[in-house]
Structures are given as structure tokens and as C-alpha cells.
Amino acid sequence: MLDIRRISTNRWWHKKNSWIFFGVFLFLVFVRISKGSLYKDFYYFLSKPFWPGQFQKEIILNSVEQESLIEVDLLKKDNIRLREILSLQEVQNNDDISAAVISRKTGSWWRQIILNKGSRDGVVIGSTVVGPGGLLGRVQNTSLFTSSVRLLTSPESKLGVWVDRIQINGLLVGSGDDHPNLIIYSKDADIKVGDFVSSSPASTLLPPNIPIGIVKSVGEPFQAKKMAKVLLLAKPHVIDWVQILK
């Protein structure tokens, strides 16, 4: 009688260690294919308590702020230099006059504010008046101690403006309510809600690039022109102090 040979215990797949080794091998292959993402994620949780804290965040934010201030300063200088080359109107920020609002008519037929600085302080007719947020209007009349400013919302106010996104000039006309109309003399102008409106770089009445407002709604094209309502950034009914640009 032949002995039955017990070969089963000798095969490699019957050995536990072989399977462990195979498992480890598969895992390493997976790690290789996934480019160590599992390790990185594991490291993410492991290193979380040791991350740079709030303090470092503040330092970085400060640096970023300083960096952007310097950048703005450089850009301003660059802008002035280029404007000189192109002989466009210059921006002058050195001789602004601060003035308080002493009378305010912002809700009825007459949309005007009266400031406490007049011709005695060097305010001249046609000066631009800006408040926190942007352009408010232009000085229309001066007395010795006061100056009257026609607001952008006045039905008699008409100003050339610039829509930066679509690089087009338009006319901002007061409509007697709080949102002046922006008229663009082009039927195909791609003006959209949210577009930023500033003073026109080609304007002879205003210094360039003063923020004015944001397009609030756009009307249907009518007689080769498009009309939009503009939400002003500077709020004349709450502003108490303004700057008169010479």
C-alpha cells in the first residue's frame, strides 16, 4: 500500500507568510500607482497640530497688504508717467480740500449738497467732489464760504463715463431718482449687470478713473442706444465729509 504523500503543506500558497508578503507587495504597488496620496493624506492628519498658526497668517496678510500697497504705488507712478507721455489729463491728489456737508437735498426735485468750503478756500466751479466710495458730483456754484454740488442723480447732470470690462464710453444722465441712467450709443454693446463704471479716461471735465458705480439693470436697446441703471458707490444721503479735487 502506497502512502499518500502529504504534499499540501509544502505548497507556497499554503503558507501564511507568503500571503502576507503578497499583500504588502500589492499595497506597495497601490502606493506607487496612487503616487503616495495615501501617505500624504495620512501626513496631513498627523501634522495638523503642528501647522503654522494664526500668528503667522497675520504676518503673511500684513506682508501681502504691504506688497499690494507698494504695487499700487508703483502702478500709480507708472500711470502718471504714461499719461504724461500720451499727454492725457493728469491726476492730482496733492491739493484736495476736505469739506463738510451743511445742506443736503437728495430726495426731492433738487438733488444737490452744499459744502462748507467756498471760493475763499480755493474751490472753483467745475471741481470734482468725491466721497467715500467714489464720485458724488461737480461743484456748480460757489459763494465766499460755501459751494453747491450738483449730484450725479440730478436730472441736469450729464457726465462721460467709462465701462472698463467692455472698454466703451457712455453718458451718465441723472434721472431724478437714486439710480442715474447710463446711456451707451451702441446697440451691440455687451453691457451686463455688475459691470463697473468709472470716470472716463478721456474726459476733460473729470479726473480719470474715479469709481462711480455698478450697473444695476440693463434695459432693452432703443433707437441705436442701450440704457442701464447704475447703483452709485458713494451715497450722498449719508456722507458727511467729502473731498473736493481741484
Place this chain on the structure above:
Amino acid sequence: MNKFFKKRLSLINFIFIPIIFLWHPNWLGFLGIQPYWPLFWLLPWSMINGSINGIIFGFFIGLILDSLTLDSNFTQIPGLILCGFWFGRIKMHSDLLLGHFRYGLICAFGSFLCGTLYFLQILFNNFSDNNFLMFIPSAQNVLAEVFLTGLLAPLICSQLLRLFIFFMGDKHYKKFL
């Protein structure tokens, strides 16, 4: 000196109309709109002094207020002249309570007249622009102004009228005090 001021109290009050027009107190406003202040003075003045005086002083107030506002194309004078003329035709009433409400109604109508005339000027001026969007805020202006003027007139006009009559010393009007 004191007598001089008392005799001319109504004219001294006249000086304060442009000041209150400029002051534009926000807490007294409704939807950012103020009552039409000149009518509060013009009504008692015209009722006492008649239509001719009403027209003249309506014109004067209009001139002053136009000089204070920047809108060079529009004027408040026609409305105020019409109101001055109309107020001068109104007879005084001895019934005090009824008088109060009459002033309210008259001033509200006067303010409607002035507001509409002003609005018509704006409308004609912008007629070529086809800008009918302007119609909505203007109607709101007129209505809010009418409401506020009518609300405050019984308080202010009757007091001013009593004051003017009292200090003028005219015996003919004393019975209305």
C-alpha cells in the same frame, strides 16, 4: 425798536423760508422728500394781505428759492404766483377747528399745483429723450410732498396766521384770533 419788529414779524418770518428750505431736516421727511415750506408762509400772508400781495411775494419767494437750487432750466415761480393769487382770494373762517383742516387741504392742493407745474417743466425739457422712466420718481415726489404739506399745514399755518394778526394789530382781523 420792539414795535418795529412786531409790526414786521411776517416779513422777518419770510427770511426763514429759504433757511428751512436749505436745512432740509431728514427726520421731517417722508421717502426723503420734504413738505413744500414756502406755502406755509404764503397762505397766511396772502389771506391777510390779499391777492396782489400774494402774487408779489409768491414771485419773491420763487426768485429766492430758484437762486438756491442749481436747476437753471426749471423754476418754482409760476406755481408760487398762482398759489399766492389763489390764497389771497380765500376768505378767513371764524370756525377755528374747521379752519385748521381747511389750511391742510388748501396747502396740500397748492403743493400739488406747484409740484405738477415743476414736473411739467422737467417733462417738456426732456421731451426729446423719450425718458418716461422719469415719470415714476416725479409722481412719487409730488404725492409725498402733497401728503406732508397737508399734514403739517394745519399746525404751522394756523399758528402763523394767529401770530401775524396778533402782531399786526389790525382791528378788522382781531375777531379771528
